Amino acid sequence: MKFSLSLLFLILISVQHGNVEGDYYNHFGNKLKINSDKTFLYTWNFDLASSWSKGMWEMKNDTIYFEVIPLYDTLRRPNLKDSLVLSIDQKPQLITDMSIVFIEALSSGGQNRQKMSSKLYFDGEKLIEIKENGKLDNRKLKAFWENKKYNTWFVKNK
DSSP states (O other): OHHHHHHHHHHHHHHHHOOOOEEEEOTTSEEEEEOTTSEEEEEEEETTEEEEEEEEEEEETTEEEEEEOOOEEEEEOTTSOOEEEEOSSSSOOEEEHHHHHHHHHHOSEEETSSOOOSEEEEOSSEEEEBOTTSOBOOOEEEOTTSSOEEESSEEEOO
């Protein structure tokens, strides 16, 4: 009897909280992919501007904590020591002076340009930002392109 009650309790908890892994979005150009290997990819796009961040996540109770881990390119310049610069894409590589000037001139996006929240509340269906004061961000904001208001939280792609 004790075993079956424990099993029932575990089933109820997993049904109540759902599976956090998956693809999420909100109505403000933010997307979040939470992988089962504890990694994530956050992207933001608006018009011609964009940003991305990668890192690790950990869940404690109903809160997901995100640690952004920057990716770096190695910048090689003649007669100078190699240095690290934030990678413009998700594949670290060796770059030179000319390539970095070319990339920066053409780019309107890059790594960590739009900061993501470091912790989100998971209610089993959506992800809600936890503000610095500890309160949930349940606001509805007006969309830039129309007069309709949208919730700020992430919902899971079906």
